[in-house]
Amino acid sequence: MAMAENKDFVLAVQISAQYRGATAISIPLPSAATDNCIDDENTIPSRFVLPPGRRPLSLPNTADVLRVSPEEVPVIDLAAASSYGSTRSIFLRQLYCACANWGIFHVYNHGVPEDLLSDLGLHVQKFLALPVALRGAQKLGNHAQGYGSGFVRLSTGTTEWRDFLRVYTYPLHRRHYEAWPPSPELRKVIERYSDEVRKLQINVLRLMSESLGLSAHRLEEMMGEMQQTILVNHYPPCPRPDLAIGIDTHTDVGAVSCLWQPDDVVGLQVLREGEWHPVSSARGALTIIVADQVQIASNGIFKSPLHRGVLNKDKNRVSILSFYQLNPEQLVSPLEDLISDSSPPMYQPTRFKDHEQAAKGPLSANAS
Numbered sequence: 001m002a003m004a005e006n007k008d009f010v011l012a013v014q015i016s017a018q019y020r021g022a023t024a025i026s027i028p029l030p031s032a033a034t035d036n037c038i039d040d041e042n043t044i045p046s047r048f049v050l051p052p053g054r055r056p057l058s059l060p061n062t063a064d065v066l067r068v069s070p071e072e073v074p075v076i077d078l079a080a081a082s083s084y085g086s087t088r089s090i091f092l093r094q095l096y097c098a099c100a101n102w103g104i105f106h107v108y109n110h111g112v113p114e115d116l117l118s119d120l121g122l123h124v125q126k127f128l129a130l131p132v133a134l135r136g137a138q139k140l141g142n143h144a145q146g147y148g149s150g151f152v153r154l155s156t157g158t159t160e161w162r163d164f165l166r167v168y169t170y171p172l173h174r175r176h177y178e179a180w181p182p183s184p185e186l187r188k189v190i191e192r193y194s195d196e197v198r199k200l201q202i203n204v205l206r207l208m209s210e211s212l213g214l215s216a217h218r219l220e221e222m223m224g225e226m227q228q229t230i231l232v233n234h235y236p237p238c239p240r241p242d243l244a245i246g247i248d249t250h251t252d253v254g255a256v257s258c259l260w261q262p263d264d265v266v267g268l269q270v271l272r273e274g275e276w277h278p279v280s281s282a283r284g285a286l287t288i289i290v291a292d293q294v295q296i297a298s299n300g301i302f303k304s305p306l307h308r309g310v311l312n313k314d315k316n317r318v319s320i321l322s323f324y325q326l327n328p329e330q331l332v333s334p335l336e337d338l339i340s341d342s343s344p345p346m347y348q349p350t351r352f353k354d355h356e357q358a359a360k361g362p363l364s365a366n367a368s
């Protein structure tokens with residue numbers, strides 16, 4: 001079937017391409033953001049300064065600035081997934097609307113134990129309190145695990161103001177423990193958390209599939225064997241949050257992401273209908289983000305939203321993500337069940353590794 005000539009779709013791709021072509025992987029160490037490289041409290045090194053049109057808090061009369069709206073993202077109670085009859089139908093409809101209109105929503109009754117979350121928060125905090133040299137700093141490549149800092153976005157050449165811990169947790173053979181932090185408590189809690197949050201992500205994917213009117217396993221079958229990555233982002237206070245960015249505008253490339261914001265510092269923003277919306281940390285909730293492969297499989301019905309992390313002048317912010325990724329060779333295409341003469345396919349079948357590569361843009365020369 002011919003590709004759809006859909007104006008909204010064309011626009012979304014253009015927006016994405018403008019922000020993408022982007023994620024590069026040159027990582028200067030030690031951490032530029034945590035290093036004492038600020039001589040004057042009002043200046044930051046030029047590598048962190050975004051070009052004027054891309055700054056998060058530019059003056060409101062700048063033409064290219066998008067307004068920040070106070071409207072909050074939807075909230076879904078997953079307890080209703082185990083109900084029956086019309087209560088369950090209403091629940092599935094709510095989930096469908098959250099995925100189709102926002103692509104991001106908070107979930108309660110998510111099944112991840114509260115004490116596990118507080119243990120995770122505690123051990124992450126201990127890890128981030130260590131001097132940089134003891135966090136296991138090393139030069140990270142595109143697919144490496146461990147602690148690193150300062151991603152450079154090729155589209156702007158700007159270094160992001162964050163450091164991070166990234167580990168692969170599933171399948172088990174992808175865990176390269178030599179790159180993980182040495183603390184046995186932190187390792188253990190990451191493993192326990194990854195098991196629990198993985199169950200949640202699979203559950204959400206099944207419910208999304210049902211909400212599209214498909215069998216519960218249809219989306220999962222399209223995604224193939226899951227690959228899970230846990231990412232801890234740490235955004236240190238920044239003296240010029242108007243000039244720098246914690247994580248630049250992007251969509252998540254995998255199937256479904258789950259975010260936990262352990263503290264009350266708001267930094268995540270999501271773009272919806274031309275406006276940035278803050279995503280606060282709802283106490284007791286986790287936040288689900290629809291990622292690109294679900295947008296493709298759902299033929300654009302569900303949205304993988306553009307989002308970014310803005311900075312704070314005097315507070316640290318931490319976000320902990322679990323990414324549901326795919327095997328690099330996995331081919332994803334719009335599900336046939338969702339294709340008809342009136343809904344032609346909006347995407348070509350794409351291998352996950354090619355999609356990931358296209359989202360990153362060309363690798364920089366000094367990337368490892």
Ligand SMILES: O=C(O)CCC(=O)C(=O)O
Pocket residue numbers: 231233247252259267268307308309318319321
């Ligand atoms: O820090 C956040 O809240 C979001 C981070 C994020 O979007 C990502 O790591 O992909």
Ligand SMILES: [Fe+2]
Pocket residue numbers: 250251252307
């Ligand atoms: Fe993201």
